[in-house]
Amino acid sequence: MERALRAEAASEVPCGECTACCTSSQFVHIDADETETLARIPNALVFPAPRSTDGTVVLGYDQHGKCPMLIDDACSIYPHRPRACRTYDCRVFVATGIDLEEDNQSAIAARARRWRFDVVDDTDRVAYDALRAAATLVRDRRDLTSTQRAVFAVRQYGKR
Ligand code: SF4
Structure with a gap:
């Protein structure tokens, strides 16, 4: 996780079937330099991060707390998922x-x-x-x- 926090590597969490962090009403911050990620997310699903002046945007969630990029219980942009998702480690x-x-x-807490x-x-x-x-x-x-x-x-x- 230290390496992930320094943006040197992704976290290697054996998530298995768990999608708790994709379904827990999380705002996912995406930095301006994450162009491969941003190219795969419809503009309508992101908004400027509050108090940010560097182009960081936020990916929200639906009325059930689910990330809109989670489709059929899998991340539809997994190879290009946001850095925040790559580095998250419950x-x-x-x-x-x-x-x-x-x-x-609570779902993340229970799994963790x-x-x-x-x-x-x-x-x-x-x-x-x-x-x-x-x-x-x-x-x-x-x-x-x-x-x-x-x-x-x-x-x-x-x-x-
Ligand atoms: S972008 Fe993918 S990995 Fe990140 S919260 Fe959404 S579905 Fe999960």
């Missing part, structure tokens, strides 16, 4: 011990809670404890979303 909540609390994301990490040696234990310790710095920051708190913890952990 395992971050279990890894940091930060629960996803937002009401409209099922992840388990194998801590097989001291190196794993040190890393796991360090990430949990980083999370304690923001665990009570109610001005941040759950996702922002979890991502902060990963970034903080990266500075260790």
Whole structure:
């Protein structure tokens, strides 16, 4: 996830049949440089991101909370899906011990809670404890979303 946050790689989440993050009323930000993605999304489905001056747009969702690019339970633009979708990793909540609390994301939270990490040696234990310790710095920051708190913890952990 550290590499994904630095835009060096996509997250490699074995989603299987799960589409929780595509059906949980999420606004997907798409940066102006994501031209391959933007070329595949009808203009009518995006709008300028609030307070953004750099051309970032937002892909919304329908009355059921579903991304309009999700068709027949699959992303219709998967090879060109937005960067935000490529880097999303619901395992971050279990890894940091930060629960996803937002009401409209309960399906993601339920799926995320099922992840388990194998801590097989001291190196794993040190890393796991360090990430949990980083999370304690923001665990009570109610001005941040759950996702922002979890991502902060990963970034903080990266500075260790
Ligand atoms: S663009 Fe694709 S991956 Fe992203 S939320 Fe929509 S359906 Fe899911």
